[in-house]
Structure formats: C-alpha cells, structure tokens
Amino acid sequence: MTCAGNEKIRFFHNPDYEKIHKRSFCDPNKPFPQMIMIPFFRKATQIVPNCNLYEKHKTSLAMMVFYQQWAENIGDDNLSVRNMLEDVMIEWDINKKTVKKAYNLKGEKVTNVRVNGLARGGNYTWIWAGHFNKISETSLMHELIHLSLRAKNGHGDADHEGNKHEGWTREHTALIIKMKKILRIFNI
Numbered sequence: 001m002t003c004a005g006n007e008k009i010r011f012f013h014n015p016d017y018e019k020i021h022k023r024s025f026c027d028p029n030k031p032f033p034q035m036i037m038i039p040f041f042r043k044a045t046q047i048v049p050n051c052n053l054y055e056k057h058k059t060s061l062a063m064m065v066f067y068q069q070w071a072e073n074i075g076d077d078n079l080s081v082r083n084m085l086e087d088v089m090i091e092w093d094i095n096k097k098t099v100k101k102a103y104n105l106k107g108e109k110v111t112n113v114r115v116n117g118l119a120r121g122g123n124y125t126w127i128w129a130g131h132f133n134k135i136s137e138t139s140l141m142h143e144l145i146h147l148s149l150r151a152k153n154g155h156g157d158a159d160h161e162g163n164k165h166e167g168w169t170r171e172h173t174a175l176i177i178k179m180k181k182i183l184r185i186f187n188i
C-alpha cells in the first residue's frame with residue numbers, strides 16, 4: 001500500500017546520517033566560529049559564535065516547526081522548501097550588521113539600516129543571535145520565509161509585502177507570528 005502525500009510530511013530523519021551528526025558538535029575549547037551540522041536535516045549546517053547560540057537541537061526543532069507550519073499553511077507539493085531546509089546554512093552572529101539598502105515589511109526602501117538578518121544568496125542566511133538567548137526572538141523564521149520563497153519562485157522577494165517583487169504576502173507575515181508563538185511554547 002502506498003500513501004500519496006505521505007512524503008511531504010515525512011519526519012526529517014535519515015538514520016544513514018546519524019553517525020555524521022553525532023560527530024558534529026560544538027566544542028567550547030576550539031576556536032570560534034564553528035560550523036556544526038544540524039541534526040535531522042541531511043546537509044544543513046549552522047555557524048556559531050559560541051556553544052550557546054544556538055544548541056543544534058534547538059535550531060533543528062525551530063526548523064521543524066517552520067516546515068510543519070509552512071507545509072500546512074502554504075504547501076510544498078514539489079518539496080522545494082523541504083529540500084532547501086535539508087541544505088540550509090545558518091550563520092549566527094552576536095553583532096548586528098548595517099546594510100546600504102533594504103526594504104521594510106511594507107516594501108518601503110530604507111538606507112544605511114541596521115539589520116537582524118539577511119538572506120541574500122542561495123540557501124545561506126545570516127542571523128543576529130539577539131539579546132534573549134531565544135530563537136523565537138530572532139529573525140530566523142523571517143529569513144527562512146525568504147529562503148523558501150527563493151526555493152519556490154527563484155527569488156526571495158526582498159521587498160516583502162511591497163509591489164516591486166512578488167511572492168511575500170500578508171499571509172507570510174502572519175505565519176511568522178504564529179511560528180514564533182509555537183517556538184515560545186517550546187521555550188526555544
């Protein structure tokens with residue numbers, strides 16, 4: 001018996017990679033930043049400035065919450081978002097960055113602005129780790145929406161709800177709020 005549609009909600013785990021993931025852990029005695037594999041996602045990695053930001057299982061859980069919500073609310077029929085997550089690289093940084101130009105959520109252009117996160121190329125995203133030691137209070141969910149839109153449409157829709165690029169809708173903005181609520185329930 002086959003179950004059509006089962007594929008897209010399959011739990012992110014492949015035992016073939018278990019050994020590799022067990023060997024990949026943060027070592028406080030080694031120089032930073034360190035690159036660590038994110039468990040349950042085939043080739044996903046994170047670059048961390050210390051071993052608390054963030055523990056790999058917390059990042060992994062946050063990504064699972066993201067995907068469950070994306071699949072349920074937006075859909076991922078061709079698995080492009082799932083494949084992106086399996087191959088994502090997340091860089092956590094204790095400092096913010098300043099960029100020459102960006103767009104706010106409404107699509108208005110802002111210049112020389114301090115940013116909490118960037119998703120500007122491929123499956124890579126840079127994220128400010130925040131003051132609260134909680135992934136829910138970072139822009140990870142926001143940046144993963146950009147990466148998912150890029151995986152789906154070929155570009156991440158830099159101007160969000162603005163009209164210059166298409167992809168990002170108010171539904172995506174609302175979804176981030178919902179995802180963050182769930183992360184807070186998990187206390188991550």
Ligand SMILES: [Zn+2]
Pocket residue numbers: 142146158160
């Ligand atoms: Zn954005």
